[in-house]
Amino acid sequence: MSEDEDFVGINEIADMAKVTRQAVANWRTRMSDFPKPVVELASGPVFKRSHVSAWLRRRRIPMAHVFSTINLKGGVGKTTTTVALAETLSGELGKKVLVIDLDPQTNATTMLIGEERWRELNDAGHTLAQLFKDALDPSSKKFDLEKTLQKRVSDVSAARSIDLLPSSLDLIDVQDELVNTPVGKYGAIRPFDILWRAVKDIVEQYDVVIVDCPPNLGKITQNGLRMSQGFIIPTIPDILSTYGIPQIVKRVREFAEEIAEPIEPLGIVIQKYQANSNVHGNMIKQLKQNHDAEPRNWPPVFATRIPQANQIAAAGEHANYATLKQKWGYQGLHESFSNLTKEIMAKLGA
Numbered sequence: 001m002s003e004d005e006d007f008v009g010i011n012e013i014a015d016m017a018k019v020t021r022q023a024v025a026n027w028r029t030r031m032s033d034f035p036k037p038v039v040e041l042a043s044g045p046v047f048k049r050s051h052v053s054a055w056l057r058r059r060r061i062p063m064a065h066v067f068s069t070i071n072l073k074g075g076v077g078k079t080t081t082t083v084a085l086a087e088t089l090s091g092e093l094g095k096k097v098l099v100i101d102l103d104p105q106t107n108a109t110t111m112l113i114g115e116e117r118w119r120e121l122n123d124a125g126h127t128l129a130q131l132f133k134d135a136l137d138p139s140s141k142k143f144d145l146e147k148t149l150q151k152r153v154s155d156v157s158a159a160r161s162i163d164l165l166p167s168s169l170d171l172i173d174v175q176d177e178l179v180n181t182p183v184g185k186y187g188a189i190r191p192f193d194i195l196w197r198a199v200k201d202i203v204e205q206y207d208v209v210i211v212d213c214p215p216n217l218g219k220i221t222q223n224g225l226r227m228s229q230g231f232i233i234p235t236i237p238d239i240l241s242t243y244g245i246p247q248i249v250k251r252v253r254e255f256a257e258e259i260a261e262p263i264e265p266l267g268i269v270i271q272k273y274q275a276n277s278n279v280h281g282n283m284i285k286q287l288k289q290n291h292d293a294e295p296r297n298w299p300p301v302f303a304t305r306i307p308q309a310n311q312i313a314a315a316g317e318h319a320n321y322a323t324l325k326q327k328w329g330y331q332g333l334h335e336s337f338s339n340l341t342k343e344i345m346a347k348l349g350a
Contacts, residue, residue, distance in 0.1 A: 006049045006193075006200070007038065013052055016204055017061050031059075049200075050261050057349060064098075065348040066209040067266060068224045068231040072244040074215050077271030079107040080312055081234040082212040083154075084328060084337040085344065086112075091159030091324045092338055093345075095207040099153075100195070101167035102128065102224050104175075107316070108212045109166040112153040114318035121148070122168050128195070129168035132220070135194045136177055145198060156321045163206070165199070171220055178219040192222035192259070203227070208350075217251045225252060229348060230264035233299065234271045234306075237283035242268075246297040253296075265299035266347045269340065272312075273305040304340040307332050 014021045028034050028045075035055050037045035056063050069082045082099065089095040101108040109118050109127075121127055126148045134141040150164040178191050189197065203209060211224035213231075225231065233248060235241045249265050256263040268287060274280050284305075290298035309331035321327040328334040 006196070007046045008049045008052060009044050009046055012049075013047065016049075016052065016063070017056055033058075054262075062207070064203045064206045064209055065345070065350050066203065066211070066228045067344070067348065068211040068213050068221075068228045069234060070213040070215075070221065070224075070231050070248060071233055071235055071241070072215050072217070072248060073235075073241050074105075076235050076241050077269075077306065077312070078215070078234045079103065079105070079111070079212055080315070081232070081269055081271060081306070081340075082108050082210050083111045084315075084333075085341055086162050086208075086210055087154055087156050087159040087324060087327070088337050088341040089208050089345075090154070090161045091156055093341065095161065096205070097162045098165070098203070098206045098209045099162060100128070100165045100199070100209065100211045100224065102171065102195075102220050103167055103212050103214045104169050104171040105214075106167040106169065109164065111316060111318060112155075112162065112164050113150055113166065114155075117150075118166060121150070121166055122170075127166045127168035127170070129170035129174055131198050132171065132174040132178065132194060135189070135191070136174070143198070145202070149202070155318050156324055156327050158323050167212075171214070175214070175216075175218050175220045191219045192226045192255075195223035196227045199227070208345075217248070222255060225255060225263055226259065226261070228263055230266040232266050232269050232302075232344065234269040236272045237270050237280040237287070239283070242283065242287065245299070246294075249297055249299060264347075266344060267300045267302045268298075269302055270305040272308040274308050302340060302343050304336055304343055306336050306340065309333050 010021055010024050013024045035047050035051040037047050039046050053063055069078050071078050086097045086099050089097050099108060099112065106118060125142055126144065131143040134143045148165060150166060152160045153164045154160060154162045211228060213221045213224045231252065233245055252263055270284060284301060287301050291300050311331055311333055315327055325334050328337055
């Protein structure tokens with residue numbers, strides 16, 4: 001076994017599934033598809049965590065569903081989609097949600113907790129930037145998960161089962177350093193494992209984890225993808241916004257093959273849709289044709305389309321709303337995000 005893999009024993013599996021050790025032993029005996037151990041030690045069998053997690057999900061045992069949002073182009077509604085999905089999952093479906101903001105623009109963070117609170121956290125070093133800084137200088141670790149994790153965030157009173165790991169502008173500089181700098185003692189920890197190692201013990205406290213990735217395919221984005229079952233690509237249906245989709249899919253596929261973990265392209269989310277636009281209509285038709293012709297390089301298009309609406313700009317400001325309808329309910333937004341949420345959860349097998 002290599003040092004950088006993530007392995008679990010019987011006790012850890014029992015904790016993951018919230019069952020007894022005996023129940024896990026029974027599964028091994030009675031379920032022919034239970035994952036095979038990677039090694040048998042004197043202390044007991046050892047399994048790969050991702051294999052066990054996938055098996056538990058197939059068996060409909062409650063596990064966290066983790067997915068990323070990504071696009072190489074800014075201004076396509078990526079962060080709006082992230083926050084709206086989190087709030088819909090919480091306020092409408094009653095899910096406990098964790099939002100991990102890896103985007104240095106910090107938009108998801110400020111939408112969920114406001115700029116003033118973000119500045120306080122940033123000044124105190126309680127953002128994800130500190131986690132990656134520690135990886136670059138492991139002799140002086142300062143990251144505190146408990147102080148960084150912001151609980152019951154969102155400006156919608158009806159959607160308060162959302163927690164947040166906030167971002168920082170400092171992630172821009174940190175990402176550049178991660179490219180050529182060995183991470184961890186003797187370089188033993190892979191650069192894309194930093195986030196997962198920090199949060200894996202709390203992930204199963206949530207029903208859904210959404211990772212808002214930067215608009216690039218660098219090491220920070222890889223950290224988000226490393227812990228994800230799949231990813232969605234929000235995009236405006238025009239040439240410039242959709243141009244990089246095959247590159248995203250190809251690079252993620254190569255990364256998934258490199259780490260031997262499945263990361264499924266869940267689909268393309270049509271954002272800022274204008275029904276009266278021939279460009280938008282034609283591009284959506286083209287995206288569907290691309291998927292039919294090259295499903296390996298072009299993900300399917302979600303049936304739900306998020307309309308262009310003035311309310312989106314207003315929702316970007318941290319305010320106080322009583323209900324999801326009050327925040328997203330105008331011009332078809334609330335209904336659209338509700339439908340999209342259900343589509344995504346169905347794709348995740350939830």
